[in-house]
Structures are given as structure tokens and as C-alpha cells.
Amino acid sequence: MIIIRPNPTSDSSKNTTKLTKYNKSRSSIPDDVQTLRKNDRSRSLIDLAKKLGQSDPAAGWKHGMNLNNLNDRAEFMAELMSSWASVDPDSALAKASELGSGQLKTECIAAACGGWASRDPMAAAKWVEDNLTGPSKTQSSAAIASAWAEFAPDKATIWSSSLPPGTTSQAALSKALKVWVDSDPKAASDWAASQPEGDKRSTALLQLAVEWADQDPTGASEWIANKAGTEEGSEMVDVLLNRWSADDPVSAANWVKSLPADQQDEAYSMVLSVWGASDPASASTWVSHFPPSKTREQAITTLAETWAGINPQAAVSWTLDLPDSAEKNKALDQSVRVWALNERDSASAWINSQSVGPDADKLRSTASIVIAEHNPKDAAQMANAISNPSTRQDAIVNVVRQWRKKDPKGASEWINQQSFDTTTLQRLEP
8 A cells, every 4th residue: 555645845834834824813813703602602502402301301411411511511411401301300300310419410400490490380399398408409499489580570589588598598589589670670679678577578678689789780779779778778788889889880989979978988988998999090089089078088098998908009109199188197097007917028118118207107107006916026116217206206105015915025125225215215114
């Protein structure tokens, strides 16, 4: 047999050129196009699973279990079990029960229960109650509530809230309300508000706030604003702002103005805690336009604390640039404390590099108190470098007092090595 080999100087180089071009073309495909292709593949798998669940579940089971990609397998099997159980729940659940313990088994059973619930939710609910416990019961109950709510959200929600208080009830209620809010948020809110006073009503209102805030924070805000003055409303405001601030902090902050005056400070603090964690620079620009007030003072302090947890040097630098005021002092104090607690060495190095002056004195005074908890000698040296005599004396006294609680001998030895004036020595006496 004659084997014809490619010419290494011709075909081979052509193939290499083609491969290079192919790789370049693949790498040049925009991310959104690749995402679309991935989504198309996912939809194709789901469509196939749904079809096989009705026509040939055994073949579908085999196909799904042979998928190597874990995400593909999980999506395919969930759709297969849901489709299968909608026509033959007994067989679908029996097959899912053959799986070994683990997340796939839990998800398959839950999907089957959801598929069953699409035609007979009460039967599915009874099976879950009789046969499942723990996470599997919770996930399956949630699947039932979600499927049931697609055609009877009021009944699904009532059933979910009737379950014994706990994780299962909360998960089911969350799913039912999520579907109901998507289709008719007013009806869902009317139902929640109509519940008798007590824990179940509070849970329903809070869960509704969670789901509505996730889907439509603007719509949710109109409903929650009317309840802001109540105990339940306070929690709902927190839920709304926590979610809204992550996506649209400006709108969330502007909405806070509609709240009762005695709730605004805390509400602004929540917005800025979330906003500052993602985009502190924008948050600082917004808060700088606040008119002088107690609210502004608290807002600036909250932002400084949050920012310092992410980028302490930037946070401290920002507070130093604020106009001299009580709010600047509080914000600077808080940001320096956070920095010194989280990154003592870098905080000390940066503070010690600052030019002599009132701001540097404030930095050293605040940081020395925090650093003294773990390294009193370094803290004492930092306090002793303060330029203002009165501020320096106060800082040294505070550090030494902390030092003496843990190491009185070390504190005394350090004092004896210094050249303090009589007044300072008197204040440093035990």
C-alpha cells in the first residue's frame, strides 16, 4: 500500500496558516455573539429534554446522564423530569429516586414535583409531605409553589403560607410570590396586606417586598412608601433599598426623600453602604451636594467607613479633602479606624509619611488608639510624633492606658526612655 504524505513545505504550511486564521477568527468573535450561541445551545438542549420527556423518557434519561458538562446535564435533567412527571409522575419520581444522594438527585426530584404540580399540585404536595425531608423537601416544595403559581398564584401562595414556619415554607412562599408579582403585583400585595396580624403576615409582606424589589424596584417603592411608618414597613424599606441601591443607587437615594424625616438618615446610610461598596467615587460626588445637616454628616461618615473597607487610602484621602467640619472629623476618624484595624502596617506607613500639620495629627491620634490594641509600642511612637502638644499628650496618655492593661512593665520602660514634661508625666502615672 502506498501512503501519500503531505509536502511539509506546502500543504503543511497551508494547514498551519488556515489553523492560525481559524483561531484568530474564533478569538475575534464578540462576547455577546458567543453568549448568544451558548444560549441557543442551552435552549436546544432544553427543547430536546422537554420533547423526550413526553415521547421517550428512557432515551432522554440516557442522553442526559451521558452529558459531560455538569451545567448542561443539570439543565437537561431538570427539564426532562419536569416534562416526564407532567404525564407520568410515578415513573419519573421512581427513576429519580434511583440516583445516589447528591445535588443532582435533589434537583431531579424537585423538577419532577414541579412538573407534577403543573397538573395536580395537591397530589404533588401530598407526596412531598409523605416522602421527603430536609433540603429535598424544601426544594421540591418550592418547585411545586412555582409551577402552581403559574395558573393559580393565589392558591399557591395560600398553600405556601400554610406550611409550618421554617425554611420550607419560606422557600415555597418566595417562589409563589415571585411568579405572582411578575403577573399581577397589585393582587399579590392586596393578598399580603389582607392577612391577619402576626408572624405569617409579616413574613408574607417581607417576602413580597423581596421579590417585588428584585423585579421592579420602582413599582415596589410606591407600595412600600405607604407602609414606611409601620414596623413591617421599616423592614420592607431595608429590603428595597438593599436591592435597588445595587442597580440604581441614584433612584434609590432620591426615593429616600419621600420617607418620613425620622427614617431618612438610616435609609441614606443603607443606600450609601451598598453604593459605596461598588462605586465610592460616584457616591462621594452625590453626597457632596447634600446641604449641611445631620443627614449629611451621617451619610458622609457611612460612605467613609464603607469606602475604607475597599480602598482605605482613597477613603482617607477623600475625607482629608472635605471642608473642616464635625462631619469631616467623624468621617476621618471612622475611615482611619477601619484602615488601622484591617491593614495596620500599610496604615502606619502611610500615616507616618504625611507632612506635619493638623490633618497628620488627627491621623496619628486616631490610628494610635486602634494600633495600641495589638502593638502598643508602635502606637506610642506614632502618638509621640504628633506636632500639637495638647493633642500629642492626650494621644500618648490614651495609648499608655491601653498598654498598661496588658503589659504594665513594657509601658513603664517606654515612659522612662522618653523626655516628657512634668504635666505629661503626672498624667501618665498609674
